[in-house]
Amino acid sequence: MPQPPVVLGIETSCDETAAAVVDGARRIRANVVLSQLEDHRPYGGVVPEIAARAHVLHLDGLIERAMAEAGIGFDDLSAIAATAGPGLIGGVMVGLTTGKALAAACGKPLIAVNHLEAHALTARLTDDVAFPYLLLLVSGGHCQLLSVEGVGRYRRLGTTIDDAIGEAFDKTAKLLGFDYPGGPAVEKAARSGNAKRFAFPRPLITRDDCNFSFAGLKTAVLHAVRELERQGSVTAQDRQDIAASFQAAAGDVIVDRTRRAMAHMPASGGLVRLVVAGGVAANTYLRERLTKLCAEQGGVFTAPPIPLCTDNAAMIAWAGVERLQLGLIDTLDAPARARWPLDPAATAA
């Protein structure tokens, strides 16, 4: 029996520097993310690894560490996969150039991976989900609904027309005086709050399409905070109530848009499968709402483990495995791309 392919994945497209080794038998042999390493805890998720030089500084060491954890040498690899976009161009170039250099030096194929495609395919690594499925990608920079019809075959059903949902969480946290990243802080405060106290807007909820909007919700939170400040002080209970009311509104928007998108999906065996990915997929309230939605609609809900929902290199390596198995190999002049929408018909990534 032939050995399953083994792929090294490299991710440097935004704040995270990461390296991982994944094989065709869906085994994650190593998965190293800089901000999650104990010795980098002081920076963990606080100072974004924005500068390309930060990626340069750490990437070689992370690759070495991933290869050592996997217990293999470069000769054992079937291919090298690196994020080629979309993202911050300096960071993308560091990872992609490193991947190209390794591919050239080891005589292995290079696979230039779309970061969004890697998020989209993660549920196939973790749960062996069959095509087609509906992907809800929710993160600090993205808020999209995609019909995932095959490797390289995506149809965008909806996207945000202004802020991404993770940004709405972060900005609400900022207004409430919580630390960055604010998503987990808002979720925690919301648990002790009254979600009915503030009637925040549910933007676009009546619209026929599957698009999102969160700027108006963020502004409504701002006005609620300012109004409380005018009346006196903002108490801990006020903050918890605002957090709960905000999260409920955001949840209603996500559920309504996702429900509409589910109606556009071809049902395989009578069931629509919904997959969630991206950093906001770590929010347990949203996971509960989506689980309930799927139960109501007769759908199946899949949420990969949280460390594989946030940015990581295992998903890049897995996308590499999928593409390698289809013979989708790139040449060493593959470009780094700041913008790279999954759906060619889409006007913005």
Next chain:
Amino acid sequence: MDGWPEGALQTGMGSSPPVPVPAYRTLMLPDLQATARLAAALARVARKGDCITLTGDLGAGKTAFARFFIHAARGRHDDVASPTFNLVLVYAYPAITIWHFDLYRLRTPEETFELGVEDALAEGIALIEWPDRLGPYLPDDRLDITLETMSEDSRAVTLQAGPSWRDRLGHLDLA
């Protein structure tokens, strides 16, 4: 601010008569439509190499202003998402390329080095939210737009024009 005289200033080149142009003015924008009209008026006179900064609190409408500007420059309503997380989103149009920056997440001016602010100014227009993050690297000749929330819909907007903007603003009907 150094080198930013307030009030009337004599400008004008060659044969055209000098026109007194204020370097600094404040307008009231009663609603979102007024904001859209101002953004469109500025987009009509904007050109390659322009640096336009957008300052204001969270929710003041910086990204909304940028969206109206980009829609007007393009002549159609493309998606214009918030660049907060990505730091920069680029709109490469046939007539002009617009780089929409949001430096909110940055801590030091040096972190902006790889974002391509210089490239933006060499090949198109830079719209920059949270420009204070650029510190000493902010270009001198620019248009500073400050938005202040007056009520839910209305905004006070202050335009502060660098040398290359004074003429252009003077010829705009911004009332």
